[in-house]
Amino acid sequence: MRLIPRAVVIGAIFACAVAGQPAGVNYDEAKVPAYQLPEILRRADGGMVDTAAQWDERRTEILKLFEDQVYGSAPDAPLGMRFSVLEQDAGALGGRARRKQVRVDFAGTEGGPGMEILLYTPSAAEGPVPVFVGLNFGGNHTVHADPAIRFSTRWMRSGEGVVENRATEETRGRSAGRWPVERILERGYGLATVYCGDLDPDFDDGFRNGVHQLAPPRTPSDWGTIAAWAWGLSRALDYLSTDALVEASRIAVMGHSRLGKTALWAGARDTRFAMVISNDSGCGGAALSRRRFGETVERINTRFPHWFAGNFKAYNDSEDKLPVDQHMLLALVAPRPLYVASAEDDAWADPKGEFLSALHAGAAYELLGQKGLGVSEMPAVNEPVMQRVGYHIRSGTHDVTAYDWDRYLDFADKHFKRD
Ligand code: GTR
Numbered sequence: 001m002r003l004i005p006r007a008v009v010i011g012a013i014f015a016c017a018v019a020g021q022p023a024g025v026n027y028d029e030a031k032v033p034a035y036q037l038p039e040i041l042r043r044a045d046g047g048m049v050d051t052a053a054q055w056d057e058r059r060t061e062i063l064k065l066f067e068d069q070v071y072g073s074a075p076d077a078p079l080g081m082r083f084s085v086l087e088q089d090a091g092a093l094g095g096r097a098r099r100k101q102v103r104v105d106f107a108g109t110e111g112g113p114g115m116e117i118l119l120y121t122p123s124a125a126e127g128p129v130p131v132f133v134g135l136n137f138g139g140n141h142t143v144h145a146d147p148a149i150r151f152s153t154r155w156m157r158s159g160e161g162v163v164e165n166r167a168t169e170e171t172r173g174r175s176a177g178r179w180p181v182e183r184i185l186e187r188g189y190g191l192a193t194v195y196c197g198d199l200d201p202d203f204d205d206g207f208r209n210g211v212h213q214l215a216p217p218r219t220p221s222d223w224g225t226i227a228a229w230a231w232g233l234s235r236a237l238d239y240l241s242t243d244a245l246v247e248a249s250r251i252a253v254m255g256h257s258r259l260g261k262t263a264l265w266a267g268a269r270d271t272r273f274a275m276v277i278s279n280d281s282g283c284g285g286a287a288l289s290r291r292r293f294g295e296t297v298e299r300i301n302t303r304f305p306h307w308f309a310g311n312f313k314a315y316n317d318s319e320d321k322l323p324v325d326q327h328m329l330l331a332l333v334a335p336r337p338l339y340v341a342s343a344e345d346d347a348w349a350d351p352k353g354e355f356l357s358a359l360h361a362g363a364a365y366e367l368l369g370q371k372g373l374g375v376s377e378m379p380a381v382n383e384p385v386m387q388r389v390g391y392h393i394r395s396g397t398h399d400v401t402a403y404d405w406d407r408y409l410d411f412a413d414k415h416f417k418r419d
Pocket of ligand 1: 257295
């Protein structure tokens with residue numbers, strides 16, 4: 001019998017237990033390969049962009065690279081889209097909120113592809129308010145225990161309270177910890193949310209369901225699921241811009257994890273989003289792919305083959321061939337306020353890679369006369385930095401917490417303050 005040294009066994013068990021993820025994942029800073037990031041301000045023809053006036057062209061070039069090689073390109077807003085208010089109450093949440101639930105029929109016909117928006121605004125507001133908009137993971141009814149929130153009967157990922165991929169009443173309010181509605185309202189903001197599965201159920205079905213029906217992907221540069229979700233956020237913004245309760249020029253897009261990747265892509269494409277917030281978005285979100293720390297391009301494409309455009313698979317274990325890296329995605333938000341958040345015990349999402357990405361995106365902000373992060377070293381845990389770009393790494397795990405939201409509200413106060 002061959003004996004495996006005890007230290008090796010313990011080491012292996014430890015590596016798996018720490019990560020809670022497949023073996024062979026790199027969590028060692030010393031093993032991050034040497035890499036060179038593509039320069040944000042160097043055009044494809046080799047020339048440098050050195051005036052704000054030249055940025056628009058470079059921005060278009062970078063956006064196209066992300067569309068073609070990473071997320072896939074999505075169609076324009078559909079013609080004939082229809083909004084119907086399904087329910088509203090000016091005295092919701094014990095009189096603190098106005099609640100509105102709106103159905104969006106993308107093709108203008110009931111029963112076709114569509115989504116439901118849940119909107120809360122502070123009842124005390126005298127005029128339109130700035131609003132945070134983000135997708136949720138489990139149905140609008142999971143974001144608050146409010147019994148009047150319409151229950152989602154769509155396909156759900158399996159989990160507690162989900163039976164045969166459908167939610168049960170048990171899931172009402174389940175994610176309330178991630179959506180501190182009262183706190184947001186007290187600070188004078190509104191919150192709008194949509195279930196991501198209204199747009200595209202989160203499984204690989206060859207893009208037959210969800211909004212992909214409107215323009216089925218035919219080429220490896222067509223929209224994957226993240227692009228479909230991001231497209232839906234733009235459609236939510238289309239609606240919100242028509243609602244008198246909402247200040248259309250102050251809408252912040254926010255998302256966590258896979259939906260943080262989505263918020264970044266939505267905010268990068270659609271400059272009507274006045275602020276962009278990424279919570280623990282990791283690989284394919286804020287984290288630099290070339291670092292190969294935690295989740296890698298190959299792992300994400302293998303486990304979630306439907307999230308990105310087909311072309312992205314060509315970069316499995318070949319990150320250095322990517323014509324972009326994620327600091328360029330963040331640069332597409334410039335000069336609008338951008339916040340990137342990490343969590344200390346979320347190595348899978350590579351907090352340092354998220355920070356470095358935000359740091360390097362500063363090149364575009366500076367070109368446009370704004371201060372990026374304003375620091376060059378990663379700040380200590382629970383010590384946020386906030387200029388035009390904000391960043392924090394909080395203690396704890398992969399999640400959205402009250403701490404995260406308090407920082408986003410501070411950041412919004414800083415940038416959305418009325419003159
Ligand atoms: C993980 C995935 C991450 C992240 C996360 C989430 O399984 O590897 O990229 O998106 O899911 O969305 O919670």
